[in-house]
Amino acid sequence: MRRVLVKGAGVAGLTGAHELAARGASVTIAEIRSHIGGNPSWLAGGMLAPWCERESAEEAVVTLGKVSADWWERTLPGLVTRAGTLVVGHARDASELARFAARTRNHESVDEEAIAALEPNLAGRFRQGLFFAGETHLDPRRALEALVDKLRAMGVVFLFEAGEIAPSGFDQVVDCTGMARADDDLRGVRGEMLLLRTRDVSLARPVRLLHPRHPIYIVPRADHHFMVGATMIESDHDGPITARSLMELLNAAYALHPAFGEAEIVETGAGVRPAYPDNLPRVKRRKDGAITINGLYRHGFLLSPAMATQAADLLFNASADN
Amino acid sequence: MFDLLGTKLASRLLLGTAQYPSPAILADAVKASGTSVVTVSLRREMAGGKAGEKFWSLIRSLGVRVLPNTAGCHSVKEAVTTAKMAREVFGTSWIKLEVIGNHDTLQPDVFGLVEAARILCEDGFSVFPYTTNDLVVAERLLSAGCKVLMPWCAPIGSALGPVNIMALRSMRGHFPNVQLIVDAGLGRPSHAATVMELGFDAVLLNTAVAKAADPVGMARAFGKAVDAGREAFCSGLVEPRDVAVPSTPTIGRAVFS
Numbered sequence: 006m007r008r009v010l011v012k013g014a015g016v017a018g019l020t021g022a023h024e025l026a027a028r029g030a031s032v033t034i035a036e037i038r039s040h041i042g043g044n045p046s047w048l049a050g051g052m053l054a055p056w057c058e059r060e061s062a063e064e065a066v067v068t069l070g071k072v073s074a075d076w077w078e079r080t081l082p083g084l085v086t087r088a089g090t091l092v093v094g095h096a097r098d099a100s101e102l103a104r105f106a107a108r109t110r111n112h113e114s115v116d117e118e119a120i121a122a123l124e125p126n127l128a129g130r131f132r133q134g135l136f137f138a139g140e141t142h143l144d145p146r147r148a149l150e151a152l153v154d155k156l157r158a159m160g161v162v163f164l165f166e167a168g169e170i171a172p173s174g175f176d177q178v179v180d181c182t183g184m185a186r187a188d189d190d191l192r193g194v195r196g197e198m199l200l201l202r203t204r205d206v207s208l209a210r211p212v213r214l215l216h217p218r219h220p221i222y223i224v225p226r227a228d229h230h231f232m233v234g235a236t237m238i239e240s241d242h243d244g245p246i247t248a249r250s251l252m253e254l255l256n257a258a259y260a261l262h263p264a265f266g267e268a269e270i271v272e273t274g275a276g277v278r279p280a281y282p283d284n285l286p287r288v289k290r291r292k293d294g295a296i297t298i299n300g301l302y303r304h305g306f307l308l309s310p311a312m313a314t315q316a317a318d319l320l321f322n323a324s325a326d327n
Numbered sequence: 328m329f330d331l332l333g334t335k336l337a338s339r340l341l342l343g344t345a346q347y348p349s350p351a352i353l354a355d356a357v358k359a360s361g362t363s364v365v366t367v368s369l370r371r372e373m374a375g376g377k378a379g380e381k382f383w384s385l386i387r388s389l390g391v392r393v394l395p396n397t398a399g400c401h402s403v404k405e406a407v408t409t410a411k412m413a414r415e416v417f418g419t420s421w422i423k424l425e426v427i428g429n430h431d432t433l434q435p436d437v438f439g440l441v442e443a444a445r446i447l448c449e450d451g452f453s454v455f456p457y458t459t460n461d462l463v464v465a466e467r468l469l470s471a472g473c474k475v476l477m478p479w480c481a482p483i484g485s486a487l488g489p490v491n492i493m494a495l496r497s498m499r500g501h502f503p504n505v506q507l508i509v510d511a512g513l514g515r516p517s518h519a520a521t522v523m524e525l526g527f528d529a530v531l532l533n534t535a536v537a538k539a540a541d542p543v544g545m546a547r548a549f550g551k552a553v554d555a556g557r558e559a560f561c562s563g564l565v566e567p568r569d570v571a572v573p574s575t576p577t578i579g580r581a582v583f584s
Contacts, residue, residue, distance in 0.1 A: 061348045108540060192350070192381035217484055239382035282385070283351035 016046040018181035024313035035167035045276035069311035076310035088210035093134040178295040193241025193277035198234035203268035221257040336363035343533025360546035396423035448472025460494035481512025488518035516552030523556025
């Protein structure tokens with residue numbers, strides 16, 4: 006049995022560990038933190054929205070990302086909500102909507118009436134939008150926790166607050182430590198988010214509000230929570246959210262529905278997404294033989310299943326060759 | 328060659344570096360456009376310390392001259408501080424000065440602009456002020472020490488193109504010896520060609536390339552349009568006439584009506 010050490014318990018490490026364990030490897034996960042969370046994955050939106058993302062991403066995000074919902078559903082049944090994505094813009098930003106529609110596919114145009122049918126709380130607020138019926142979403146925190154439970158049940162060993170572990174006890178190291186990994190090609194893209202709670206609005210699906218400068222998305226979660234995200238700043242600073250970013254996110258949420266003005270701010274967060282120059286993730290084999298999964302950028306939950314599969318293929322095919 | 332404040336440049340197109348799908352596409356677009364100068368914003372990339380270092384080193388590695396800008400600054404103080412920071416980070420005294428007066432229209436605050444320009448010129452900066460097409464403001468910026476002016480042709484990011492040709496013509500006419508770079512509002516290569524045909528020295532754009540479906544192709548198209556517009560201006564354009572003028576001789580025809 007192949008003994009594999011996976012470094013990092015973010016979404017890349019956990020999905021990678023699952024794929025390896027499912028194929029029969031004996032997996033140990035080493036995480037520097039004392040618990041799941043505190044990493045960029047914990048702050049993610051959890052939208053599995055390859056077609057929307059295509060607006061500003063390469064086609065690979067669609068080809069790699071469209072299998073993601075099925076992978077999550079297969080791995081953790083009941084986790085994925087299949088309700089599509091609604092994209093709206095205010096009347097003065099009609100050209101943003103036209104641009105978004107031209108850059109993406111698998112959507113239908115929706116008018117005021119259709120928007121109201123999809124999201125009754127947004128009735129009368131937007132005259133036009135786009136509906137991506139094939140997209141899905143999940144709660145990243147529930148997903149990470151459920152994945153840990155499942156991995157434990159599969160016999161995967163977790164080492165929290167792990168220091169440097171000698172690779173000698175393992176046949177293979179898979180490094181999924183994101184920005185902690187010294188890789189010259191990687192850069193950090195800072196993202197800030199907040200969690201709101203209000204009983205005055207309910208949404209059935211992620212809603213993206215287009216704006217020339219401050220596009221945002223709001224993802225509904227259990228217990229009247231809403232995740233509002235996310236800024237994109239070329240920086241690897243992971244300090245607290247700035248007042249400016251907080252104002253922008255709150256303004257946009259308020260513009261989507263004024264009831265968000267009365268919502269409780271449950272949490273704010275800031276993290277640094279690891280990204281390669283083309284903003285696409287990579288599975289690489291390092292000179293020392295270790296495999297790395299990194300550069301998931303803003304597509305952790307969307308693209309980690311495809312990366313996990315690639316890493317497992319690399320590991321098992323390479324061992325077959327040996 | 329285009330002589331910009333003593334620096335010889337191969338291209339009259341200046342390109343912004345924000346909003347591209349990825350740094351890889353930005354790098355390809357810069358190459359395809361043939362540009363010699365890119366602008367980079369310090370404001371939002373900062374968020375503390377040397378945090379944006381990776382992105383900046385990426386910009387520096389493009390091998391073109393960097394014109395840092397003060398995008399997003401709403402006060403004189405903010406703009407001056409950002410300019411000083413930019414001088415340290417990029418080792419250049421060039422600064423594209425933006426002092427925004429209205430959050431929504433991103434219209435320059437021309438009063439703050441003149442004040443900040445004076446402070447920075449006295450401090451040894453080469454100030455490229457992002458301004459309107461107002462001639463009096465332009466005069467004030469020149470007396471503040473600016474050697475280059477960057478009038479808008481439409482609001483930032485609007486892609487409307489030259490909405491007031493008369494104002495641009497009159498600006499060119501008033502300041503025949505000042506380098507004028509049209510900044511902001513260009514949406515299409517034909518817009519860039521149009522202002523270059525008017526005799527403007529260069530154009531600066533960002534959104535029109537960064538947000539195109541294929542930024543690299545669009546960058547190349549703008550590069551060609553700027554060259555075409557400049558060459559047309561230098562070659563002396565034929566003025567429009569109200570009557571048709573045949574290009575083949577009419578001598579020998581039976582009748583002139």
